[in-house]
Amino acid sequence: MLKDNISYVIKHLKRRKLRSWLTLLGIFIGMAAVVSLISLSEGLEAAIGDQFSSIGADRIMVGSAGAIAGPFSAGLAAAKLTQDDVDVIRKVKGVEFSTGMLSKTTQVIFKKEAAQGFIIGMETDVETTKNIEKVGLWDLGSGRNPKPGAPYEVAIGSTVAENSFDKEVQLRNKIEIMDKEFTVVGIGKGTGTMSDSGIRIPRDTAYDLFEITDEEVSAIVVKTFAGFSAIDVAEDIKHDLRRSRNQKEGEEDFTVETADEVIGSFLQILGVVQALIVGVAAISLVVGGVGISNTMYTAVVERTREIGIMKAIGAKKNTILTIFLFESGFLGITGGAIGAALGFLISKVVEIAAGAALGQDLIRAYVTWQLVAGVLVFSFIFGILAGYFPARKAATMQPVEALRH
Amino acid sequence: MVSETIIELSDVWKIYELGKITVEAVRGISLKVKKGGFLAVMGPSGSGKSTCMNMVGCLDIPSRGEIHLLGQDIAHMTESELAQIRGKTIGFIFQQFNLIGTLTALENVMLPMAFQNIPLAVRKERAKELLTLVGLGDRVNHHPNELSGGQQQRVAIARSLGNNPQVILADEPTGNVDSATGKIILDYLKKLNQEGKTIVMVTHDLAIANQAKRVVHIYDGKIKEETKNE
Numbered sequence: 001m002l003k004d005n006i007s008y009v010i011k012h013l014k015r016r017k018l019r020s021w022l023t024l025l026g027i028f029i030g031m032a033a034v035v036s037l038i039s040l041s042e043g044l045e046a047a048i049g050d051q052f053s054s055i056g057a058d059r060i061m062v063g064s065a066g067a068i069a070g071p072f073s074a075g076l077a078a079a080k081l082t083q084d085d086v087d088v089i090r091k092v093k094g095v096e097f098s099t100g101m102l103s104k105t106t107q108v109i110f111k112k113e114a115a116q117g118f119i120i121g122m123e124t125d126v127e128t129t130k131n132i133e134k135v136g137l138w139d140l141g142s143g144r145n146p147k148p149g150a151p152y153e154v155a156i157g158s159t160v161a162e163n164s165f166d167k168e169v170q171l172r173n174k175i176e177i178m179d180k181e182f183t184v185v186g187i188g189k190g191t192g193t194m195s196d197s198g199i200r201i202p203r204d205t206a207y208d209l210f211e212i213t214d215e216e217v218s219a220i221v222v223k224t225f226a227g228f229s230a231i232d233v234a235e236d237i238k239h240d241l242r243r244s245r246n247q248k249e250g251e252e253d254f255t256v257e258t259a260d261e262v263i264g265s266f267l268q269i270l271g272v273v274q275a276l277i278v279g280v281a282a283i284s285l286v287v288g289g290v291g292i293s294n295t296m297y298t299a300v301v302e303r304t305r306e307i308g309i310m311k312a313i314g315a316k317k318n319t320i321l322t323i324f325l326f327e328s329g330f331l332g333i334t335g336g337a338i339g340a341a342l343g344f345l346i347s348k349v350v351e352i353a354a355g356a357a358l359g360q361d362l363i364r365a366y367v368t369w370q371l372v373a374g375v376l377v378f379s380f381i382f383g384i385l386a387g388y389f390p391a392r393k394a395a396t397m398q399p400v401e402a403l404r405h
Numbered sequence: 406m407v408s409e410t411i412i413e414l415s416d417v418w419k420i421y422e423l424g425k426i427t428v429e430a431v432r433g434i435s436l437k438v439k440k441g442g443f444l445a446v447m448g449p450s451g452s453g454k455s456t457c458m459n460m461v462g463c464l465d466i467p468s469r470g471e472i473h474l475l476g477q478d479i480a481h482m483t484e485s486e487l488a489q490i491r492g493k494t495i496g497f498i499f500q501q502f503n504l505i506g507t508l509t510a511l512e513n514v515m516l517p518m519a520f521q522n523i524p525l526a527v528r529k530e531r532a533k534e535l536l537t538l539v540g541l542g543d544r545v546n547h548h549p550n551e552l553s554g555g556q557q558q559r560v561a562i563a564r565s566l567g568n569n570p571q572v573i574l575a576d577e578p579t580g581n582v583d584s585a586t587g588k589i590i591l592d593y594l595k596k597l598n599q600e601g602k603t604i605v606m607v608t609h610d611l612a613i614a615n616q617a618k619r620v621v622h623i624y625d626g627k628i629k630e631e632t633k634n635e
């Protein structure tokens with residue numbers, strides 16, 4: 001019976017070719033929109049996930065709650081963190097390494113040109129440097145890292161070297177901070193973090209320059225041991241800091257943030273955007289569904305006599321219902337298949353165009369078999385639903401009246 | 406020889422309510438058709454003969470009275486049971502042929518068999534045989550619009566025989582064809598009757614009706630006259 005249904009349905013759809021195509025158009029535009037938008041946003045999600053997981057999955061940043069623009073914001077903190085907090089964190093289970101850094105914004109002079117500089121005071125011992133690199137906050141491009149015990153050696157981020165001054169800052173150049181002359185010994189590679197625009201000087205030197213006596217730090221960088229979940233460790237850090245700083249839960253004057261949380265909030269935004277575009281696409285799908293319904297109603301009216309004939313020669317209610325549902329489901333799944341192919345094509349084109357324009361492969365078409373299968377199943381069911389009422393109308397027709405048509 | 410009754414109508418009424426007007430299309434008809442009979446039902450249009458025919462064919466149920474087909478009362482059957490009984494025991498031949506335009510002659514003949522879930526290969530073989538029987542063995546793949554009226558009616562006859570029904574109901578089978586073709590159609594019906602099929606035919610043509618073994622005349626929803634040609 002299935003085979004008969006298929007051939008019967010195809011014959012009818014062929015007979016009214018133009019109308020069938022127009023109905024399909026309504027469905028596949030919606031489906032193409034859904035497929036291309038989902039594939040692109042899934043691709044974007046995967047790309048973001050990749051970028052983040054390659055760096056800093058084991059990184060936790062602790063900052064003051066009053067900081068306006070994140071833990072690196074200089075001098076705006078309402079509550080201070082100090083080396084004592086670093087010592088507390090070092091004792092938390094799962095913490096491999098922790099260091100506090102001081103950040104300040106001040107004037108930097110290079111070849112008599114002044115610019116605002118973002119100074120990061122950081123310890124210069126080998127371990128600190130190694131760990132800062134491991135958590136993805138620093139990546140030496142050329143030269144070397146500042147040596148321990150050399151107070152006026154500086155490493156600058158790639159953005160500072162290239163963009164802060166008219167002339168590019170080179171290795172062994174001198175720069176002046178708060179009337180002190182520093183030698184540039186290292187230039188960083190882009191890490192995609194704030195340290196690209198940072199000027200890294202020894203922390204003790206920074207304390208001297210800014211006349212800080214209480215071992216204040218602006219942010220604390222924590223690296224967790226492999227095998228520990230950064231989120232769990234962050235919870236323990238929060239707990240221990242609350243205790244040492246005598247604060248109640250929910251009233252902390254500090255923030256503890258994992259890289260996962262940063263990705264999480266990013267993905268959350270992406271999720272909202274995704275839901276929005278899928279919502280818009282869904283509207284066009286509904287319109288397509290109304291198209292199927294309409295076509296099927298017309299088909300039922302058109303074929304009233306035929307339905308009467310079929311009933312007269314022994315077709316049961318369910319047979320008629322099945323035939324018409326099959327027809328609308330067929331319209332649905334065909335529209336879905338064309339839509340999926342078209343959507344895939346669109347997202348590929350966007351991927352190639354975006355790659356050419358942005359020079360990055362951040363936007364990737366991401367078509368999974370689940371997406372394709374989902375679209376086909378959905379469109380078939382959707383077609384059946386859209387055709388249900390017309391089909392029921394056909395099935396419940398009185399044979400005598402239908403024959404009189 | 407006492408032959409068994411295959412169709413029996415007992416005081417059958419069909420009343421239509423059209424808004425405030427009540428139309429009594431069939432008013433108390435009682436009729437018996439014996440197995441192997443060939444009955445012609447005559448009457449002018451609006452006499453109720455078609456309504457009567459529809460009820461005998463299980464396409465419609467009476468408002469009052471009983472109709473027994475093969476001993477079963479159809480008045481209380483469900484839609485699906487009616488469809489089943491139609492498909493199995495009755496073959497329909499209509500004035501307008503009523504073939505399905507998108508299907509070929511062969512597919513049209515196969516259709517009632519498909520509704521009885523007969524396997525495809527069997528259906529195809531039998532449909533070919535039936536079309537050959539009505540002289541259309543060379544037209545199996547033609548669509549109705551590629552066939553003449555007489556040929557279409559022969560396809561319809563072949564279709565009515567698909568499930569080897571006991572009863573053939575023919576509603577003005579010669580109404581839309583010329584008289585020569587009408588004679589051919591009628592010859593087929595007579596042949597089928599000789600082979601043991603019970604035939605009920607509606608017509609308003611006396612010459613055609615007189616070919617049947619028995620003729621009843623319906624006027625105003627009632628049987629007025631009955632003649633036997635045997």
